[in-house]
Amino acid sequence: EVQLVESGGGLVQPGGSLRLSCAASGFTFSSYDMHWVRQATGKGLEWVSAIGTAGDTYYPGSVKGRFTISRENAKNSLYLQMNSLRAEDTAVYYCARVRSSSWTWDFDYWGQGTLVTVSS
Amino acid sequence: DIQMTQSPSSLSASVGDRVTITCRASQSISSYLNWYQQKPGKAPKLLIYAASSLQSGVPSRFSGSGSGTDFTLTISSLQPEDFATYYCQQSYSMPGITFGQGTRLEIK
Numbered sequence: 001e002v003q004l005v006e007s008g009g010g011l012v013q014p015g016g017s018l019r020l021s022c023a024a025s026g027f028t029f030s031s032y033d034m035h036w037v038r039q040a041t042g043k044g045l046e047w048v049s050a051i052g053t054a055g056d057t058y059y060p061g062s063v064k065g066r067f068t069i070s071r072e073n074a075k076n077s078l079y080l081q082m083n084s085l086r087a088e089d090t091a092v093y094y095c096a097r098v099r100s101s102s103w104t105w106d107f108d109y110w111g112q113g114t115l116v117t118v119s120s
Numbered sequence: 121d122i123q124m125t126q127s128p129s130s131l132s133a134s135v136g137d138r139v140t141i142t143c144r145a146s147q148s149i150s151s152y153l154n155w156y157q158q159k160p161g162k163a164p165k166l167l168i169y170a171a172s173s174l175q176s177g178v179p180s181r182f183s184g185s186g187s188g189t190d191f192t193l194t195i196s197s198l199q200p201e202d203f204a205t206y207y208c209q210q211s212y213s214m215p216g217i218t219f220g221q222g223t224r225l226e227i228k
Contacts, residue, residue: 035217045156045164045207047217058215060121094163104170105211106154110163 002026002109004095009114016085022078022095022111030073033098036080038091085118122146122213126220132228137198141223143191143208152212155184155193159204203227
């Protein structure tokens, strides 16, 4: 059974840092592109970052230069290092797997999410 | 960035109704369009990928159509478990993925 389990969320002050983790199981992690998507309370979905199987990374302008996505295939783990956090980064953060053979970057499995709150 | 606009933003319907949700892209995205269902407190669930392909395990009452800038998600006969929020997602401008603002489907 495919499982994605996020951890590392919590309360952090503006300007602070946090590292999220996503533990993957039930599939060959190294063979899949992985993404982070966030959702502020009561709001829609926002794409945060992506990492390919070769380690290539992608970010939207809203987080580029502040967030870093990485993966450790030996540990079946995905990470999101978040620096210079702002109040608008407050959200539930989901890790998501790109469906195998996808050419449309659709996400067939998602974790349960971890809440990040940026507040003083 | 490519903007995705869903309509309506909310919708009330009854069990057994046929429902259509529309997603419009600010520029042509070919068939790089996916649909998700999200229930409160849960992660999104993939329903449709590449505009019209049904994800494995998703009931056949769900269908998608469209290409270019205009897309639709149709539920042929609403079931109680279908009341949720639906999102479209474009990936044409990879790596710049964007989602629609969501359509909340409520029980009438």
